[in-house]
Amino acid sequence: MSATPPTDMPHADPALRRALLLVLDGVGCGEAPDTAAYGDTGSNTIGNIARAVGGLTLPNLQRLGLGNAADIAGVPPVAHPVGAYGVMVPRSAGKDSTTGHWELAGLHLERPFPTYPNGFPPAVIDAFVAATGRPVIANCVASGTAVIAQFAEEQRQSGAWIVYTSADSVFQIAAHEQWIPLDELYRACEVARRQLVAPHDVSRVIARPFVGAPGAWQRTANRRDYSIQPPGVTLLDVLEAAGVPRTGVGKVDDLFAGRAIRSQHTTDNAEGLEAIRRWLDTAPRGFCFANLVDFDQLFGHRNDVRGFQGALEAFDRALPSLLASLREDDLLFITADHGNDPTTPSTDHARECVPLLVAGARVRGGPLGTRDTFADLGATVADWFGQSWRGRGTSFLRQLVST
Known part of the structure; x- marks a missing residue:
């Protein structure tokens, strides 16, 4: 029109x-x-x-x-x-x-943007690991609070990224702010955004920082979306x-x-x-x-x-x-x-x-x-x-x- x-x-x-x-x-x-x-x-x-x-x-x-x-x-x-x-x-x-x-x-x-009900394929995860220098844990469909509760302690011990998705087209990366600096989390999201091209051109990469201790994990307001x-x-x-x-x-x-x-x-x-x-x-x-x-x-x-x-x-x-x-x-x-x-x-x-x-x-x-x-x-x-x-x-x- x-x-x-x-x-x-x-x-x-x-x-x-x-x-x-x-x-x-x-x-x-x-x-x-x-x-x-x-x-x-x-x-x-x-x-x-x-x-x-x-x-x-x-x-x-x-x-x-x-x-x-x-x-x-x-x-x-x-x-x-x-x-x-x-x-x-x-x-x-x-x-x-x-x-x-x-x-x-x-x-x-x-x-529609691609979704990943079984997690991201190995080629996607392997490229992300190689570019960021940290391993990945989780790689599943989960709610943000549940995936942090399940994998936070493993992140503390291993230094790995918690990567997860949902029914939406998102590549989400959770990291404890005291274990992985915010700037590093944001850089990792920028890496993922550059890597995720067709056919894996997800709608958004989302930084999901959190703080706290076992039983009291809390996501912070420092979320960022990379569309x-x-x-x-x-x-x-x-x-x-x-x-x-x-x-x-x-x-x-x-x-x-x-x-x-x-x-x-x-x-x-x-x-x-x-x-x-x-x-x-x-x-x-x-x-x-x-x-x-x-x-x-x-x-x-x-x-x-x-x-x-x-x-x-x-x-x-x-x-x-x-x-x-x-x-x-x-x-x-x-x-x-x-x-x-x-x-x-x-x-x-x-x-x-x-x-x-x-x-x-x-x-x-x-x-x-x-x-x-x-x-x-x-x-x-x-x-x-x-x-x-x-x-x-x-x-x-x-x-x-x-x-």
């Missing part, structure tokens, strides 16, 4: 506008048409959490139209939502964070070429391999929200792409229903301060990148649709319908900044903004 630069929007110069895209990592809202093909039948992250806890308390998201977009216990529809609302269907092959964020930015993947380079032009590339400033919050720059964006890395949702508020209070113009990861990382992957509930309700309580900081020519988009339903036996991501909420002084409250792809959001952001769109998706700006 090639968008005509809007001439009837509120600000005479689209380059002086602002937009905030806020991704609630893992907060899906129900099955996609192909959910069964991914083994995720029945997954509905926010809907199932609401039913499990007897209803969620999300009055601010409710006013924006969340209950109009999806069936959520405790969050009924409102007659006159102040935001625009809808649902977006995933179209890329895969259900990981990289795939979801890339689709939001206009890229569709035709094949594969996007294979085509993204929304970020388009905005960079147009001179629109781009700011990331959370792991966004990692997911785009640092291309066309830099992020403030954050330790939790609270720090992420503070970084977003600072951007809203100080940025004269530009685009902020933010990821709040606690929903997924702390609660979805650990099947912690109550923890997930608490994180959702804490975000809702923080939302008014974000809305109060919006200027006349701002758009705030709230969505997700995939599901991670803590009520199911799986501890992995789920193939789900995601909610779409949009707020701003010029936003016309009402339905945006079911969008055929996450990329419609990226197309709309490009349109807001007056840019022609070369990615997937169709802008809904004319449906969204009141002039």
Whole structure:
């Protein structure tokens, strides 16, 4: 879709506008048409959490139209939502964070990233060992906390990397910060990222540092993600070429391999929200792409229903301060990148649709319908900044903004 630069929007110069895209990592809202093909039948992250806890308390998201977009216990529809609302269907092959964020930015993947249900093949491990000078233990599918509990003492004795994966396309390296320096762990991740090319082109290499002692191991906030380079032009590339400033919050720059964006890395949702508020209070113009990861990382992957509930309700309580900081020519988009339903036996991501909420002084409250792809959001952001769109998706700006 090639968008005509809007001439009837509120600000005479689209380059002086602002937009905030806020991704609630893992907060899906129900099955996609192909959910069964991914083994995720029945997954509905926010809907199932609401039913499990007897209803969620999300009055601010409710006013924006969340209950109009999806069936959520405790969050009924409102007659006159102040935001625009809808649902977006995933179209890329895969259900990981990289795939979801890339689709939001206009890229569709035709094949999923490779996964390793039996661990990585010997050739991959042997090359990594040779390049880093340390042996490898584990090389299995595991949760991060479980694999550390099982192999940490062996790492202390042998100096080996703990390498593991999950149902997602990830090459994860765990190392105790007192036994293997952080800088060495990060260099090892960079080595792995260079080595892991097709057919082993995993989505992400992840540094998983931890500390502690037997019975009290604890992962630290020094995680880093090393994503594969996007294979085509993204929304970020388009905005960079147009001179629109781009700011990331959370792991966004990692997911785009640092291309066309830099992020403030954050330790939790609270720090992420503070970084977003600072951007809203100080940025004269530009685009902020933010990821709040606690929903997924702390609660979805650990099947912690109550923890997930608490994180959702804490975000809702923080939302008014974000809305109060919006200027006349701002758009705030709230969505997700995939599901991670803590009520199911799986501890992995789920193939789900995601909610779409949009707020701003010029936003016309009402339905945006079911969008055929996450990329419609990226197309709309490009349109807001007056840019022609070369990615997937169709802008809904004319449906969204009141002039």
